[in-house]
Amino acid sequence: MKNTAAILLAGGKGTRMKSSLPKVLHPICGMPMLAYPLRLLKTLKIDPVVCIVGHGADMIRETFADEKGLIFALQEPQLGTGHAVMIAAGPLKGFKGDILILSGDVPLVRKETVKGLKKLHQKSKAAISLVSALLEDPSGYGRIKRNESGAVVGIVEDKDATTEERLIREVNCGIYLVDSEFLKANINKLTNDNAQEEYYLPDLIGMAVEEGLTVKALTIPTAGEARGINNRAELASVASTVRAEINRSLMLSGVSIIDSAATYIDATVKIGRDTVISPNVHLIGETTIGTGVTIEENVRIKNTYIGAGSTVKCNSVIEDSKVGKNVTVGPFARLRPGNVLKEGARIGNFVEVKNTNIGPGVKAGHLSYLGDADIKSGVNIGAGTITCNYDGKNKFRTVIKEGAFIGSATQLIAPVTVGKGAYIGSGSTITEDVPDGALALSRTEQKNLTGKKNPLKKGK
DSSP states (O other), rough: TTTTTEEEEEEOOOGGGGSSSSSSGGGGGGTTHHHHHHHHHHHTTTTOOEEBBBHHHHHHHHHHHTOTTTEEEEESSOOHHHHHHHHHHTTTOOOOSSEEEETTTTTTEEETHHOOOOHHHHTTSSSSSEEEEOOOOOSOEEEEEEEETTTEEEEEEEGGOOOOOOGGEEEEEEEEEHOOOOOOOHHHGOOOSSSSSSOOOTTTHHHHHHOOOEEEEEEEEEEGGGGOOSHHHHHHHHHHHHHHHHHHHHHTTTTTTGGGGGEEEEEEEEETOOOOOOOEEEEEEEOOOOOEEEEEOOEESSSEEEOOTTTEEEOOOEEEEEEEETEEEOSEEEESSSSSSSSOOEEEEEEEEEOOEEEEEEEEEEEEEHHHHHHHOOEOTTTTTTTEESSSSBOOOOOOOETTTEEETEESSSSEEEEEOOOEEEOOOSSOOOOOOOOOOOOOOOOOSSSSSSTGGOOO
């Protein structure tokens, strides 16, 4: 969007959130609330962007430190929206064009609305344009005042409105586009002579009218996209809206979601076509799911890549891992951070894996712990196998080479290497390296006592 800068208002304390976390950092489907208007501005190619911070300023700066082209300006104390724009005027001193003003706690604004506002603003050569909506219950919103000919002549805040003005159904959505020269000439003329003793940004409307300048309002069908978030209930409501749109977009792109209302997918997740997602699945963070993947019920996947054709069976948890093509995980499996599973591997029920490289075709069917290990192709891991990687002070790695067979109930005391094609007898505790092709056993001699009554029976 050419010749357009933006001011993003994010300095409020958010008292009604009842939280030590700044309001604009509360997450919505995996991203901080403030990330949504920032993403909108990036999509519209609006630059520069001045973000007004106040409460929790350092946390906000740190969270968005890598955001290119974002200028932070501190509002201290916080004396209203008009005062915030006064602060932003400094960094935009040399800018000429239109300035878009958005709130950081209004994450649902659509790019189509901003483009429509820009078009109306330019066509009418307005000094200031804004977005309005008609509501059945306008309480809490500033009301749009119009004259007999329908022109916008002012905005009155809900707390300052008369009984008659409160009957007005057209409300201010808090989205403005202002000519930079008009803003610079008038922003410091705002006063705080009102019920809240704050500097109201909407007072600029009256100033423009008094100067005989044009003011325009783009009226949208509902105020849904302009919903602000003031408490946890509103946060949950907006998150539900965002989640529904994420799921809808994925389904339209070729992903099957069995029950959209019971599927939780972050805005940062990518999913390929023909993937099927069952109910109560949580896909979190920087997760990528390939094509043709099946994800069964009650699965949680975070910051993980899942390759094409793989299956994650029910009640499994996967974090910070890379899963190759045609891999099967679960049911009831847990992949802790740092794993790489190559093509065709199988991690079965009640198997826990941590910081381990699993080679192609490896099978660990059930009831095992594999931690800090390198397991090469074609290895079979018997039930109850444990890599004993921690001695109470340091962690060590286990290496199992190609084609080895690990019998059930084996303990591998790291650091240890099992050679190619080696066979570990069930019930063994392996403390030394096993050569290629060798059979390793470490069982004590079995003794069978016969000819006597069992002394353990009947409490004897």
